[in-house]
Amino acid sequence: MKPFVGIWQDLKARAPYYLDDYVKGFHPKVLAAAIFMFFTSIAPAITFAATLDIGTKGQMGAVEIILSQTICGVIFAIFAGQPLVIVGVTGPVSIFTLTAYELAKLFDINFLNWYAWIGLWAALMHVILAAVNACELVRIVTRFSCEVFGCLIAVIYIWNAVALLVDMFGKDGTAAALLSILLAIGTHWLATLMSGARLWTMFKKPIRTIISDYAAATSIVVFTVVQYIPPLDEIKIALLEVPLTFEPTLKVGGVVRSWLVPFWDCPIPHVFSAIVPALILTILFYFDHNVSSILAQKAEYCLKKPAAYNLDFLWIGIMIAICAILGIPPTNGLIPQAPLHTESLRVMRVKDNGEEEVEYVVEQRVSGLLQSVFIGCTLIPPILRTLGRIPIGVLCGLFLFMGVSSFSGNEFFERFTLFFVDKNLRERACSADWIKTVPFSTVVKFTMVQLVFLVVIFVVTRTPAAICFPVAIALLVPTRSHILPKFLGEEAVNALDDNAVPDDPVPIVADVEKGKEIGTEKAIENGSGNTNGNEIADRQATGEKEMAVVGTTSSVAAGNPQ
Numbered sequence: 001m002k003p004f005v006g007i008w009q010d011l012k013a014r015a016p017y018y019l020d021d022y023v024k025g026f027h028p029k030v031l032a033a034a035i036f037m038f039f040t041s042i043a044p045a046i047t048f049a050a051t052l053d054i055g056t057k058g059q060m061g062a063v064e065i066i067l068s069q070t071i072c073g074v075i076f077a078i079f080a081g082q083p084l085v086i087v088g089v090t091g092p093v094s095i096f097t098l099t100a101y102e103l104a105k106l107f108d109i110n111f112l113n114w115y116a117w118i119g120l121w122a123a124l125m126h127v128i129l130a131a132v133n134a135c136e137l138v139r140i141v142t143r144f145s146c147e148v149f150g151c152l153i154a155v156i157y158i159w160n161a162v163a164l165l166v167d168m169f170g171k172d173g174t175a176a177a178l179l180s181i182l183l184a185i186g187t188h189w190l191a192t193l194m195s196g197a198r199l200w201t202m203f204k205k206p207i208r209t210i211i212s213d214y215a216a217a218t219s220i221v222v223f224t225v226v227q228y229i230p231p232l233d234e235i236k237i238a239l240l241e242v243p244l245t246f247e248p249t250l251k252v253g254g255v256v257r258s259w260l261v262p263f264w265d266c267p268i269p270h271v272f273s274a275i276v277p278a279l280i281l282t283i284l285f286y287f288d289h290n291v292s293s294i295l296a297q298k299a300e301y302c303l304k305k306p307a308a309y310n311l312d313f314l315w316i317g318i319m320i321a322i323c324a325i326l327g328i329p330p331t332n333g334l335i336p337q338a339p340l341h342t343e344s345l346r347v348m349r350v351k352d353n354g355e356e357e358v359e360y361v362v363e364q365r366v367s368g369l370l371q372s373v374f375i376g377c378t379l380i381p382p383i384l385r386t387l388g389r390i391p392i393g394v395l396c397g398l399f400l401f402m403g404v405s406s407f408s409g410n411e412f413f414e415r416f417t418l419f420f421v422d423k424n425l426r427e428r429a430c431s432a433d434w435i436k437t438v439p440f441s442t443v444v445k446f447t448m449v450q451l452v453f454l455v456v457i458f459v460v461t462r463t464p465a466a467i468c469f470p471v472a473i474a475l476l477v478p479t480r481s482h483i484l485p486k487f488l489g490e491e492a493v494n495a496l497d498d499n500a501v502p503d504d505p506v507p508i509v510a511d512v513e514k515g516k517e518i519g520t521e522k523a524i525e526n527g528s529g530n531t532n533g534n535e536i537a538d539r540q541a542t543g544e545k546e547m548a549v550v551g552t553t554s555s556v557a558a559g560n561p562q
Helices: 005-026 028-055 062-079 091-106 111-131 134-140 143-171 174-195 205-213 215-226 268-273 275-296 309-326 337-344 366-377 381-387 392-407 411-420 423-429 440-461 464-474 476-488 490-496 535-541
Strands: 346-350 356-361
Touching: 005 028, 005 111, 005 309, 005 366, 028 062, 028 091, 028 143, 028 205, 028 215, 028 337, 028 366, 028 392, 062 309, 062 366, 091 111, 091 143, 091 275, 091 464, 111 134, 111 268, 111 275, 111 309, 134 275, 134 309, 143 174, 143 275, 143 392, 143 411, 143 440, 143 464, 143 476, 174 205, 174 215, 174 392, 205 215, 215 392, 268 275, 275 309, 275 337, 275 464, 337 346, 337 366, 337 392, 411 423, 411 440, 440 464, 440 476, 440 490, 464 476, 476 490
Parallel strands: none
Antiparallel strands: 346 356
């Protein structure tokens, strides 16, 4: 494939949907999804900011992270190909930034100038990878890798929540720590309870849907208020620390630094030494962003609009360059926020057996755009002060909710739980086809390989070698494609795992003159699942105008891994 062809194809594929991406923004689920994403993004952002502020000795903090997520979130929501992906500063980026700071200090390099060059080199590498259509290779990524990475992020969230709560015993005293733990448990419990409201027998369906959509936001408000109930109000607990003004965190001689980093003042040897960490950052983003994109577009979501991996990666590179010049941390697709965003936009229906299934997803750009604007609004002092009233314990509860929610639907985690199930009840506990065809000893070995990777990568992130952990993540792909089939058998491995990237959706052809989308949908069966042939009728029953389509589903560019 010629250079830039992948980007051009992504543009052509997404262009017919651009107006519809905003029209769909009037759906009632959009505002709820935006508010949910705001809380799930701002809480980790400010927590990571506190870590960066301490770890970089005040060279980066909350203002830099909030500004980064606002600028990049708005850009990505408007211009990217797949707006369901939520971008932000991730835990791995925080680890990378802290390690880069330690290296700069070790070699007596100006951190912000060097960090800017790391970003500029990485931006160039991203643009090159997008130009040569390198993101097409994500089609060989299987669920094996995505499941491990998804569990890694979930474990990091849970670990951070527990670590913050444990630290409170030394910093705030026993009473404050115990109250924070109660607030965390309460927040997690209420969010979990309300998020399952769609299956309640109480209330009418619209009310149950609203309760479920606003589960996280409601739990945060409720348990923030709990701290003011007597006699709990007498206990001084740790609150979210927020900046008081909109200005760079770093001050030199009492003077705030300029927003423009003087990267041109960096010595030439230091400029070229930034290439190595830039390469590591590129490896991280190539895997991290594309996996978040894959998870946000899983086959079970039944999305109708096409992916745009090369176009999205191009914009990630452009945003990295902007962040580098401003001296703020770069952003990429967030896990678990990206898949949680898609899930929050699902319209579900309850089958006759009481189980839920996806009817359709409200695919649009407005919720991602709104949540980015909401994050930017937190830089307004009155809103900042309001956020500053949220207890850390409540945020820990939100972290627990996000982490635990990420395990749902993760087959690696579900296979691991089978280790503790009575062997006579395994087929009842698991509905997957492989439970009947693959020996359980093979299932155990396959799952243990994933578990070892998970533990090793997590341990690496807690050591001085943390900057190299993206390399360990990248090793997941060749391990799955070349090593596991030799030791466990290709047939068994393929039964336990398949491509993570779903088949391209059926294309839509627009009748420009009439302003309508015309055609018919052909329900077909393919390797990733069945197209729902009744979906047009189902959508018409709910009052939503169904897009008519022409054509057939395209096959995945790459076949099953060998």
